[in-house]
Structures are given as C-alpha cells and as structure tokens.
Amino acid sequence: SDKQPISFSEPVRKLTRQARIECNGHVVTVGGNAPVRIQSMTNTDTVDAVETAIQVKELALAGSELVRITVNTPEAALAVPYIREQLDRMGVHVPLIGDFHFNGHTLLTDYPACAKALSKYRINPGNVGKGEKRDRQFGMMIEAAARWNKAVRIGVNWGSLDQELLADLMDENSRRPTPWDVRQVMYEALISSAVESAQRAEQIGLAGEQIILSCKVSGVQDLVAVYRELSKRCNYALHLGLTEAGMGTKGTVASASALSILLQEGIGDTIRVSLTPQPGESRNQEVVVASEILQALELRRFVPSVTACPGCGRTTSTTFQELAKDIDDFLRARMPEWKKSFPGVESLKVAVMGCIVNGPGESKHADIGISLPGTGEAPAAPVYIDGEKRMTLRGDDIVSQFRVLVEKYIEE
Numbered sequence: 001s002d003k004q005p006i007s008f009s010e011p012v013r014k015l016t017r018q019a020r021i022e023c024n025g026h027v028v029t030v031g032g033n034a035p036v037r038i039q040s041m042t043n044t045d046t047v048d049a050v051e052t053a054i055q056v057k058e059l060a061l062a063g064s065e066l067v068r069i070t071v072n073t074p075e076a077a078l079a080v081p082y083i084r085e086q087l088d089r090m091g092v093h094v095p096l097i098g099d100f101h102f103n104g105h106t107l108l109t110d111y112p113a114c115a116k117a118l119s120k121y122r123i124n125p126g127n128v129g130k131g132e133k134r135d136r137q138f139g140m141m142i143e144a145a146a147r148w149n150k151a152v153r154i155g156v157n158w159g160s161l162d163q164e165l166l167a168d169l170m171d172e173n174s175r176r177p178t179p180w181d182v183r184q185v186m187y188e189a190l191i192s193s194a195v196e197s198a199q200r201a202e203q204i205g206l207a208g209e210q211i212i213l214s215c216k217v218s219g220v221q222d223l224v225a226v227y228r229e230l231s232k233r234c235n236y237a238l239h240l241g242l243t244e245a246g247m248g249t250k251g252t253v254a255s256a257s258a259l260s261i262l263l264q265e266g267i268g269d270t271i272r273v274s275l276t277p278q279p280g281e282s283r284n285q286e287v288v289v290a291s292e293i294l295q296a297l298e299l300r301r302f303v304p305s306v307t308a309c310p311g312c313g314r315t316t317s318t319t320f321q322e323l324a325k326d327i328d329d330f331l332r333a334r335m336p337e338w339k340k341s342f343p344g345v346e347s348l349k350v351a352v353m354g355c356i357v358n359g360p361g362e363s364k365h366a367d368i369g370i371s372l373p374g375t376g377e378a379p380a381a382p383v384y385i386d387g388e389k390r391m392t393l394r395g396d397d398i399v400s401q402f403r404v405l406v407e408k409y410i411e412e
C-alpha cells in the first residue's frame, strides 16, 4: 500500500520571549516554554478589599494563575496593598494584575504601595491620552513598571483603539490606489498600536521580556486574523482572549472556537475567557472553560478526563448519566489531595458508556472504563482496566462499586 501514516497534529508553540511575574518569591512565567497560563478578572469593586480578596482567592482556587483587578480610582489604588495583604495571610500567592485606563499614570506614580503590591500592570494604549500627553502618560506608567520591576501587558482593544493612530491609517488608506477594507485598516491599527507601544516601552527602559501583548476583538474570525499577523510581527509573549464574548453557551463556544484555532497554530501564551456571568452563575466559570479548552487541546492537563457517550434510545435508565456525573465530580473533588500523592494522576482517562455498541471499545481506550447495560442487554456492567476486561459489576450500587475501583486504580 502507498498509504502514509496519519500524523497526530500536536500544537507546536511559537517560542516567544518569556515574562516573569513575581509575587512574594513565587514566579509565574508567561511565554517561551512555559505552559499556556490561565487568567481571569474580578468583577467586584476593588475599593471593597475584603470582597475582592475573596473573589481573587476563589478564582485562584478554581485554577486562575494570574488574576486582574480594576484599579480606576485613588480609593481603588489605596485598597490594592490591603487586598495583597489579605491574600498573603490566606496563603494565596496568585499574582495580581492592575488594570489601568485613563489615569493609570497618576495612580502608579502617586500610590507607590499600589504599584509595588501589584505583580503586573495592564496598560491600554488607546486610553492614555492624545499626542504629547499620551507619550508622557504612557512613559510614566512604563517608568513605574521598570522602577518596580513589573511585567506589563500592553492590551489593545478595538472598543478603545487609539483614535489618532486610526485616523492616520484611514488617511493613508484613502491615498492607496486600491483602498483596503475598513476592517483591514482596523486590524492594522490594532497591531500597530500594540507593537509600536511595546517598542516605545523598550526604548523607555522596560525589558522586552517583561512585555506581553494582546489585541482583543469580539469576532472569532477577526481575532484569528489579527493574532496570526501579530504573531508574525513580534516575538513578545501573547495574551489571547475574545473580548466581550458574551453570555452562557454563546460566549463559551465563541471563545473556545477562536482560542482553539490560534492555540492549535502555536499562538498564545496566556488566555482569558471573558464570559458575562448569568445571574447566580459563579465567576469561576470562565476559569473552568479556559482549563477545559487547554485540556481538550492536550496543551495542559488539570483533571482526569471522563469520556461519556451522549446516551440514546439504547440507554435503559438514568444510572448512566448519574454514574458519569458522579465519577466526574468525584475525580475533581479528590484532585487537590491526589495531586500531592499521585503525580501524573491528571492524565488518567476514565470511560463511562451507555451500552454495548461503543461501550467496550471506548472503555478499552481508557485507563479504566465501564460499559453499562443498554436496552435488552443482560443487567451487567463489564469493567475494562488497561485495555482488558477485568470484571463485571452487577446490582443496584454499580456507581459506588465503580468509584471504589477507580480509586483503587489510582492508588495502585
């Protein structure tokens, strides 16, 4: 046969410059050979230091490796050291990122304790003024970062683009024999704003390694087009995120689609999934979705994966759904403890299947799997371990019997 083996297309990360984000001696690296990092942002009023510290802690426990907080007023800047202090007291060493717009130059200069307590600053070059004022104010923030040895994300957003730069590019475009599409001019403005701001920051004295760039837009195809080009034009670490992705399923799917395309191409060193929480929904959901994206792409592993079939007319009862959920919850709940005792446990694959059609096959692909009896099948559930059928479970408590087997497998 002249058939060639089909390659497994593992994402090959682009090697960017690596930023070091420090917090009380703990370092989170971003870029280079560091794993793709998960970020999130609080939605509390930063002035409420207790509430903000609690939310930061929850996000960190959910898996956020960096947490951004708004620093928009002198009162918020005054609260920042207290937030840090409370987190330190709770033993939460997640780096805090200050999100600055409009008045960041004043806050970072007038409130040194805030500038010091933060581990990284996010600066939006579209929101720092115009002309000479913009250059001076941007310079003040970069000088603060260099003085306190902090990393900076230069975060451009097409909802707040540098209007002067955009006007210049529009003007230049109007003189082209064949003008570009307005969207292409916007892309150029986003990328130029990020890259030129980064170059200016380096000229002012910030090390290139301490610069992370982002160009956020709210459309999937726009994000892909912009980041492909941004990645070609620079070697800074890149932060990926679909801004204003939206609520619930729409936001989750849009973020997963955009981020997956880019991550598969090796683009992106840190990600945020910007979901609008629905009433009563935890802020942690954005961290859960970000973790699932990285795990699905096999870029990182956080928890054992549970393969479950969707179920169909062949599933006889709700036992199958209950078992899949029970095992998933059980594995997630035990992870903090297992991680310490059983290195590599996050790579475990468990299968919970609904009938004989795909049950045995899928269970054999997993480390441990169970095929529940479907309609018309004998009331017995074969269990497969390391690809071999080892036993058959029967009775009303198959769920707890299988849970014991999973636990035993991990321990052994």
Ligand code: SF4
Residues within 6 Å of the ligand: 309, 310, 311, 312, 313, 314, 315, 353, 354, 355, 356, 357, 358, 359, 374
């Ligand atoms: Fe349906 Fe069986 Fe396939 Fe599950 S494995 S979806 S129960 S046919």
